[in-house]
Amino acid sequence: MIIDHPLLGPRDSAEFTYLGDASLIDRxxxxxxxxxxxxxxxxxxxxxxxxxxRELWYHEAGDRSWLVVTRNTxxxxxxxxxxxxxxxxxxxxxx
Amino acid sequence: xxxxxxxxxxxSALRLLKEALIGHRxxxxxxxxxxxxxxxxxxxxxxxxxxxxxxxxxASKFNITSVAVIEKxxxxxxxxxxNTTIIRSNYLLDGNEPFYxxxxxxxxxxxxxxxxxxxxxxxxxxxxxxxxAQRDAYRRRGNAMMLNGADAELLNTEQVRAECPFLNFDNNxxxxxxxxxxxxxxxxxxxxxxxxxxxxxxxxxxxxIQNCEVTGFRIRNGKCSGVETSKGFIGAKKIGxxxxxxxxxxxxxxxxxxxxxxxxLQAFVSEGLKPIIPGVITFGAGHFYVSQSDKxxxxxxxxxxxxxxxxxxxxxxxxxxxxxxxxxLMPMIGRARLxxxxxxxxxxxxxxxxxxxxxxxxxxxxxxxxxxxGFKATPGSGWVFxxxxxxxxxxxxxxxxxxxxxxxxxxxxEKGSGAQPNLH
Numbered sequence: 391m392i393i394d395h396p397l398l399g400p401r402d403s404a405e406f407t408y409l410g411d412a413s414l415i416d417r418x419x420x421x422x423x424x425x426x427x428x429x430x431x432x433x434x435x436x437x438x439x440x441x442x443x444r445e446l447w448y449h450e451a452g453d454r455s456w457l458v459v460t461r462n463t464x465x466x467x468x469x470x471x472x473x474x475x476x477x478x479x480x481x482x483x484x485x
Numbered sequence: 486x487x488x489x490x491x492x493x494x495x496x497s498a499l500r501l502l503k504e505a506l507i508g509h510r511x512x513x514x515x516x517x518x519x520x521x522x523x524x525x526x527x528x529x530x531x532x533x534x535x536x537x538x539x540x541x542x543x544a545s546k547f548n549i550t551s552v553a554v555i556e557k558x559x560x561x562x563x564x565x566x567x568n569t570t571i572i573r574s575n576y577l578l579d580g581n582e583p584f585y586x587x588x589x590x591x592x593x594x595x596x597x598x599x600x601x602x603x604x605x606x607x608x609x610x611x612x613x614x615x616x617x618a619q620r621d622a623y624r625r626r627g628n629a630m631m632l633n634g635a636d637a638e639l640l641n642t643e644q645v646r647a648e649c650p651f652l653n654f655d656n657n658x659x660x661x662x663x664x665x666x667x668x669x670x671x672x673x674x675x676x677x678x679x680x681x682x683x684x685x686x687x688x689x690x691x692x693x694i695q696n697c698e699v700t701g702f703r704i705r706n707g708k709c710s711g712v713e714t715s716k717g718f719i720g721a722k723k724i725g726x727x728x729x730x731x732x733x734x735x736x737x738x739x740x741x742x743x744x745x746x747x748x749x750l751q752a753f754v755s756e757g758l759k760p761i762i763p764g765v766i767t768f769g770a771g772h773f774y775v776s777q778s779d780k781x782x783x784x785x786x787x788x789x790x791x792x793x794x795x796x797x798x799x800x801x802x803x804x805x806x807x808x809x810x811x812x813x814l815m816p817m818i819g820r821a822r823l824x825x826x827x828x829x830x831x832x833x834x835x836x837x838x839x840x841x842x843x844x845x846x847x848x849x850x851x852x853x854x855x856x857x858x859g860f861k862a863t864p865g866s867g868w869v870f871x872x873x874x875x876x877x878x879x880x881x882x883x884x885x886x887x888x889x890x891x892x893x894x895x896x897x898x899e900k901g902s903g904a905q906p907n908l909h
Contacts, residue, residue: 391800404802408792408907410746433904434744434835434891438733440795463747463793466800 516687532556534565538867544689561679573670580885588865601681609764610670730830757781773810837909
């Protein structure tokens with residue numbers, strides 16, 4: 391698989407380390423009244439879709455940026471690559 | 486109750502001779518191809534090894550014969566036909582080892598139980614040791630195995646050399662310092678497992694319904710009363726789901742999110758060679774395992790690709806990694822040509838261990854999360870799941886294989902790598 395890095399251009403996926411579902415960006419608030427339940431869901435439960443999947447890849451052998459890659463889990467086709475930082479900022483994180 | 490005739494397809498030397506003389510026109514299918522009934526006591530979704538085993542044990546051990554196995558493709562076409570055929574019970578943790586040892590004992594009596602030659606071959610599995618720390622860890626593992634009634638034997642370098650002289654003992658980075666061997670481990674003809682269980686279940690009256698895809702569950706007021714399928718609605722008092730690889734998709738139809746990711750695992754087989762590898766051998770310094778099939782091909786594999794996938798094929802970086810592991814362990818493998826490679830989809834759970842449990846929905850039961858250890862578990866999984874479906878109580882060897890272990894903090898994490906499925 392080739393990941394089209396937003397800053398570096400097309401890179402071999404072997405340069406990256408895979409973390410998992412991009413929902414891991416949305417870490418729950420530890421002070422939430424339902425924090426225990428929310429952390430259980432955040433940490434352990436996954437949608438695991440067959441089809442389009444947004445996921446986190448780390449460019450370990452490159453610029454060490456975190457990317458949000460939109461990839462089809464049935465065909466392995468990659469349709470979108472974003473910097474995780476931009477995605478998190480757009481959701482009001484990492485101000 | 487046996488409903489099929491004695492000439493339905495039983496194999497014997499005499500029968501083979503007779504059929505050879507009449508052009509093999511007398512063989513009949515090993516199991517029926519029935520039209521689904523409106524209602525069953527139990528429906529098993531998934532006609533793989535685990536589903537068929539569950540049906541066999543439900544009918545033969547728990548006397549529940551109003552059972553349908555519903556399979557979207559053909560039986561044995563999923564992971565039971567795509568694995569590396571290894572059986573073993575060399576686990577460490579109390580939540581796992583009694584279950585896998587129970588399963589290995591069932592393998593030992595499988596062929597007599599289902600009256601089918603599954604070529605169960607206890608040729609042994611050897612886990613190699615490369616460091617002092619690894620020897621300590623394997624000694625501990627061997628002791629844990631023996632505490633649970635399994636067999637384990639620690640070998641030194643010379644003992645390993647006597648059995649496997651072809652290994653690269655003097656590899657500069659990973660010299661071989663011994664091994665942990667389980668003599669009762671080995672290999673089984675995987676397709677025959679599916680066929681044997683299918684024929685036995687069918688002969689007890691179980692309906693095996695192929696080419697019938699489940700498209701939904703009928704759930705009202707928290708109770709499941711049957712499944713919607715491509716052949717219409719089929720009702721049941723209890724529904725057991727055993728579709729590892731696609732568990733999230735199917736349980737998603739029941740509104741559940743699972744502690745599971747689907748990953749692809751590749752496997753490889755070389756051209757046929759003369760007998761060279763005595764049993765199953767695993768590399769302790771990388772992820773590589775190899776055995777030799779009775780046809781002579783070297784059957785080997787390694788790590789999962791590491792990203793979510795439902796494609797039954799992987800990518801080249803893992804092919805390279807697996808082959809490097811093979812070359813480091815036994816350089817002679819470089820002379821063999823690769824014949825075939827393929828991929829299967831694994832339910833990778835959040836702690837690397839399976840789940841066999843009730844769900845929050847009455848009448849709906851789940852069996853999955855097998856990671857890449859599902860094949861060896863086939864008989865145990867079938868028996869334990871049948872026990873759960875028949876009695877509503879977990880089998881004594883599966884009391885820890887629960888859904889809520891993640892929420893309660895009772896993970897069964899053999900490797901200690903945490904909630905990161907691609908590391909298990």
